[in-house]
Amino acid sequence: MAERLQILLKFLERFDDEVQGRELSEPGEDTKIKLQRFARGTLTDEEQTEIFILLDRHPDWTAWLAKEVKQLRAGQ
Amino acid sequence: MSSQTSQLDGESLQVTRCRQGDGDALAELRERCQNSLLGILLSRGADRTEAEDLLADLWADCVPGQDDRPSILEKFSGKCTLQGWLATVATNRWVDRKRKQSRYVDPGRDGNKENDYLNRLEAASYASEDTLIALLRECLKAAFALCAPEARVLLRLVYLHELSQREIVQMLGWSESKVSRFLSKAMEEIERHTLAEVKKRDAWLELNWQDFVELCETHQIGFM
16 A cells, blocks of 8 residues: 555656646745754644644655654664 | 566567567567457446457557557556556547547537537547546545645655654654554545546546556656
8 A cells, every 4th residue: 555655646746747847945944943843753733733734835845854854863 | 587577578578579560579469468458448448349449559559660650669668567558558548539539529410510620629639648647647636635734744754755654653742553544544535535536537437546556657657
C-alpha cells in the first residue's frame, strides 16, 4: 500500500500542471523557526493545526521540514 | 540478475528489432501480447470489436515507416514491462476514442455538412496523447482535495519525503497506532474517492485500484 501511494504522489509531482513551472520557495524566518519546533515535537496542538494548514498551502515547504527532521535524525 | 531485469533486457532486444522493422520480431511481439492486451481492454470495459480494432491499429503503429512515421515503440523507455506499456497506450487510445464518440453529435437528416464538419473538428481537437494522464491526474487531485490538510501533509512527509512513522510520532506526540491508523484511513479514502471520480467522469471505464496505480507508474517511468 505504501509503495502504491509513493507511485501516485510521484505521478502527481511529475504531471501536475499547477506544480510544473512553479518556483520552489523557502519559508520565511518565522516559519522556519516554527517548522524546526514542529520537527522537534514541541508545537502545541493549536500550533500544529496552523502549521498543517500552512504546509498544505505550500507543499514545497514539506521538503524543507523533512530535511530538518532528517538532520535531527543524523545528529542523534 | 533478477528475473524482472532479465525480462526487461530480453524485451529491450526485441524492441530494438521491432523499431528496425524486423517482421519476425513484430510477429513474435504480437503473438506474445495480443491475448493479454485483449483481456486487459475487455476488463477495462471495451467491447470485443472496439478492443480488436484498437489492437489492430496499435500493431500497425508498431511498424516503422507507416505514413513516414517512426514506430510508436520509439517512445518506450524500457523502464517498465513492454506489455504494461502497450496496455497503457491501448487504454489511452480507447479512452480517447470513447470520449470522441460521446462528444460527436450526429447531425441527422436535418443537419448540414458545415455542422457535421464542426462537430468532427471539435471531437478531433479533444483527442490527445495525454488524455489518460489528464484523467488520472484530475481524479487523484480530486481525491486528495477531499482529504483533511493533516492527511495530505502527513502522506507527503511519509511517502514522498520518506520520514518514518516513528519520526511522525515524535513530531505530533501521537501514539504509533494512531499514526498508523490515520495514514491507513487516508490511503483508503484516496483509493475510494479516486475510483469514484473515475466513474463520475467516464462511467464506461472499469478500473480497479491496481489498474489505476499501474497506469500512473507506466506514465511516470515508461515513456521517453
